[in-house]
Amino acid sequence: MSHAPVHPTGPPAALGPAEARRRFRAGLGGPTAGWAPGHTQANLIAVPADWAYEMLLFCQRNPGPCPLLDVTDEGSWTTPLAPDADLRTDLPGYRVWEHGELVGEPDQVRELWREDLVAFLIGCSFTFESALTAAGVPLRHLEQGRNVPMYVTDRPCRPAGRLHGPMVVSMRPIPPRHLSAAISETAVMPAVHGAPVHCGDPSVLGIDDLGAPDFGEAVDPHPGDIPVFWACGVTPQAVLTASRPPFALTHAPGQMFLTDVRDEQYRVA
Amino acid sequence: MSHAPVHPTGPPAALGPAEARRRFRAGLGGPTAGWAPGHTQANLIAVPADWAYEMLLFCQRNPGPCPLLDVTDEGSWTTPLAPDADLRTDLPGYRVWEHGELVGEPDQVRELWREDLVAFLIGCSFTFESALTAAGVPLRHLEQGRNVPMYVTDRPCRPAGRLHGPMVVSMRPIPPRHLSAAISETAVMPAVHGAPVHCGDPSVLGIDDLGAPDFGEAVDPHPGDIPVFWACGVTPQAVLTASRPPFALTHAPGQMFLTDVRDEQYRVA
Numbered sequence: 001m002s003h004a005p006v007h008p009t010g011p012p013a014a015l016g017p018a019e020a021r022r023r024f025r026a027g028l029g030g031p032t033a034g035w036a037p038g039h040t041q042a043n044l045i046a047v048p049a050d051w052a053y054e055m056l057l058f059c060q061r062n063p064g065p066c067p068l069l070d071v072t073d074e075g076s077w078t079t080p081l082a083p084d085a086d087l088r089t090d091l092p093g094y095r096v097w098e099h100g101e102l103v104g105e106p107d108q109v110r111e112l113w114r115e116d117l118v119a120f121l122i123g124c125s126f127t128f129e130s131a132l133t134a135a136g137v138p139l140r141h142l143e144q145g146r147n148v149p150m151y152v153t154d155r156p157c158r159p160a161g162r163l164h165g166p167m168v169v170s171m172r173p174i175p176p177r178h179l180s181a182a183i184s185e186t187a188v189m190p191a192v193h194g195a196p197v198h199c200g201d202p203s204v205l206g207i208d209d210l211g212a213p214d215f216g217e218a219v220d221p222h223p224g225d226i227p228v229f230w231a232c233g234v235t236p237q238a239v240l241t242a243s244r245p246p247f248a249l250t251h252a253p254g255q256m257f258l259t260d261v262r263d264e265q266y267r268v269a
Numbered sequence: 270m271s272h273a274p275v276h277p278t279g280p281p282a283a284l285g286p287a288e289a290r291r292r293f294r295a296g297l298g299g300p301t302a303g304w305a306p307g308h309t310q311a312n313l314i315a316v317p318a319d320w321a322y323e324m325l326l327f328c329q330r331n332p333g334p335c336p337l338l339d340v341t342d343e344g345s346w347t348t349p350l351a352p353d354a355d356l357r358t359d360l361p362g363y364r365v366w367e368h369g370e371l372v373g374e375p376d377q378v379r380e381l382w383r384e385d386l387v388a389f390l391i392g393c394s395f396t397f398e399s400a401l402t403a404a405g406v407p408l409r410h411l412e413q414g415r416n417v418p419m420y421v422t423d424r425p426c427r428p429a430g431r432l433h434g435p436m437v438v439s440m441r442p443i444p445p446r447h448l449s450a451a452i453s454e455t456a457v458m459p460a461v462h463g464a465p466v467h468c469g470d471p472s473v474l475g476i477d478d479l480g481a482p483d484f485g486e487a488v489d490p491h492p493g494d495i496p497v498f499w500a501c502g503v504t505p506q507a508v509l510t511a512s513r514p515p516f517a518l519t520h521a522p523g524q525m526f527l528t529d530v531r532d533e534q535y536r537v538a
Contacts, residue, residue, distance in 0.1 A: 053322040056329065061339075068329050070330075071326055268457055268459055268463075
């Protein structure tokens with residue numbers, strides 16, 4: 001995993017999601033944290049129709065890591081979450097999977113999108129980062145221009161048919177005085193992973209080394225920061241590895257689908 | 270629809286869900302509002318496996334009326350929501366559907382449960398009635414010993430494959446001074462329908478006569494009460510009528526599945 005930031009100057013804060021998608025469609029890559037602030041970002045996983053029921057059931061049974069925002073009709077690459085978007089081209093980076101193996105990381109999948117694919121759009125913790133920033137919570141990965149670090153845990157998800165695998169989490173180092181705000185702000189957004197699954201000792205989740213994330217990039221905590229872990233929408237990629245369906249397309253970790261939906265729509269009360 | 274209350278003395282408030290299910294299994298019928306207070310109640314719909322994907326997708330696309338609490342494995346009649354329960358016998362009343370027609374209302378469905386059935390347990394507004402009562406909001410149907418009234422609206426749900434149909438709502442007359450509490454208490458429970466879909470004029474939802482509900486029983490409002498409408502888990506039964514799958518089993522409206530789960534588990538933040 002390269003640690004060179006793809007956007008060395010940071011995301012263009014004033015850009016809306018439609019213009020951001022246009023740039024990604026034109027070939028721009030890199031993590032989307034901080035892009036189109038205030039608009040909901042989504043994880044993508046597309047599987048053949050004969051695996052769609054199990055994927056849908058898996059998401060229903062694991063709403064923490066896999067909160068579903070939308071499911072497309074078979075063969076369709078459009079979604080009401082961003083009516084003018086093309087799911088085959090409008091993400092900055094994709095991954096291609098065959099029998100659980102990562103076989104490619106193209107910047108678009110127009111030719112790979114099959115007639116029998118069903119796409120799942122899953123909530124992303126980037127969505128609550130606007131709320132955290134507004135509440136004064138510092139986000140180290142944004143400060144350091146890096147992708148958020150993600151880790152495969154030793155906690156199994158609840159299986160659904162042939163699909164099984166461990167939960168993946170994202171981690172943000174949080175100063176103790178901001179911990180309460182970080183928890184309460186995210187608890188009211190269950191559609192984008194909700195409250196943290198754990199705060200503190202990473203070994204509780206089976207994570208040995210915070211400096212060696214399984215996805216994304218390591219971030220440097222400030223002295224006293226507490227590692228805080230949220231269920232992560234990259235979980236389906238760990239499920240692909242464990243369950244080995246013949247074919248799947250996903251986003252590249254951290255390189256999300258930007259929707260037109262406002263974050264507030266996923267805030268409860 | 271009979272207006273004779275089945276529990277003339279009201280539900281036994283001290284009874285837990287396991288004992289309540291035992292009584293229903295032994296043959297007791299009637300609406301479950303007020304039973305096992307503090308424990309989550311659920312709507313049931315079981316469809317053949319070749320309709321399960323569309324039902325699951327329908328629920329995902331219509332989380333207001335159809336918030337999913339659990340989906341069973343094919344052929345199974347058990348659920349983690351109440352590990353010792355039998356979904357074939359433990360509800361007070363069932364309905365049997367063939368090609369969209371209601372063909373029976375038995376008090377158990379042990380012989381009708383097929384190997385290919387998948388059961389969906391959907392959140393129920395009875396779950397938030399404990400919170401409303403705790404907040405001092407009067408509930409007229411409980412005061413009057415009646416089933417809650419439910420109405421088919423003119424609002425279409427978002428279809429999923431062959432499944433389509435209108436949203437059903439439950440209605441509670443609320444005194445204006447309690448309206449704010451009624452809305453805010455339910456808004457934080459999206460897994461059991463969340464905030465009302467409408468307050469006031471029923472014609473906005475295409476409802477002509479509050480005195481003639483499509484399911485349940487009419488209730489008598491007090492002077493000044495405002496009719497408040499919540500999305501209702503009987504919606505799948507209206508979808509059966511509209512979409513006509515060959516076979517389905519459901520609960521009888523108002524006669525819910527009592528789970529062991531505490532209502533607080535479905536309260537956000």
